[in-house]
Amino acid sequence: MFSAIGSVLGNIFGTPKAVDHLINKDNGLLSQAGGWVGGLSYTDQEKAAGDKETKEWGLRALEALAPFKVVQRILAFASAGLWIFLCLNIVLCIYIDAMTVTSSPGGDIRGTNLTEPMFALANSQYVFWPVCVVFALYFAGGVLPRKYGS
Secondary structure: OHHHHHHHHHHHHOOHHHHHHHHOOOOOHHHHHHHHHHOOOOOHHHHHHHHHHHHHHHHHHHHHOHHHHHHHHHHHHHHHHHHHHHHHHHHHHHHHHHHOOEEOOOOOEEOOOOHHHHHHHHOOOOOHHHHHHHHHHHHOOOOOOOOOOO
């Protein structure tokens, strides 16, 4: 097989000695290159050092992101506070509406009707989507499965 390859390569490179220098299984350039590529395997110590360096880089990245985490918490607590505030006000408006209902002799029922505008505010684009997005990003962040390492 090597003689067939050698004859083909001999025609390309010109001399049998050049071909032998290239494809010799013990001292040829291809076997030396293969040994060099095979020598690129990591030892256990090198893998441990690489893992340690990767973990240190991750800790440095977390330290760099610390100010953004503070801002993220502020936004989450502000959105949660707004949501709780609206919820309490809606409950209060329901009680006020229930206490102020009056009937007229003609059968009309009248009240303050504060609940509908409060629901409209809670469901508005100004409140609903920002609160949903912040809740989804902040409170559901640890729910997604992650694969660490191998």
